[in-house]
Amino acid sequence: MWPTFFDMENLDLSQDNGFTLGALADSLYEMLPKMYALLGGLEPVYEKLYRDAMETVTKYVVFLPIVFDQVDILFSRSAYVAENSMRTPPEIIFRIDPLFSLFANALVSDSLQTFELLSCSTLEACEWDEKEWQEKGGHALKKGFQNVRDPR
Numbered sequence: 001m002w003p004t005f006f007d008m009e010n011l012d013l014s015q016d017n018g019f020t021l022g023a024l025a026d027s028l029y030e031m032l033p034k035m036y037a038l039l040g041g042l043e044p045v046y047e048k049l050y051r052d053a054m055e056t057v058t059k060y061v062v063f064l065p066i067v068f069d070q071v072d073i074l075f076s077r078s079a080y081v082a083e084n085s086m087r088t089p090p091e092i093i094f095r096i097d098p099l100f101s102l103f104a105n106a107l108v109s110d111s112l113q114t115f116e117l118l119s120c121s122t123l124e125a126c127e128w129d130e131k132e133w134q135e136k137g138g139h140a141l142k143k144g145f146q147n148v149r150d151p152r
Helices: 026-038 044-060 097-110 130-136
Strands: 079-082 085-087 114-117 145-149
Touching: 026 044
Parallel strands: none
Antiparallel strands: 079 085, 114 145
């Protein structure tokens, strides 16, 4: 993956330690398979860049939320590099695209852009944990949500 912000004029990729598939970064990852297809697969570098990035995305960025009705959906989160290792912040803030907003709106009946969810520790489905919900959940929200922030 590439950092969310970088300086291509000076070829400096070290100015930012944040990584995301959200706003400011999604177009980069969308263009790699498109370029590969447009070139008819004759330039394999685009496929390699995409596959390598998606391997990191799968390992550190994509997660399965813990939701009461066990809806089968993946979300992405921001990740940060600290001391040569990738980590996700303890309070993960999700910035989602309009398609995911439609899903989230159906769950909480509000227009969302930023929210926190309980998450499974792997990409395998996990059981609802009522005790964790009682400790961490936003009890005014649908089960599974910890917090919803609406900057409007």
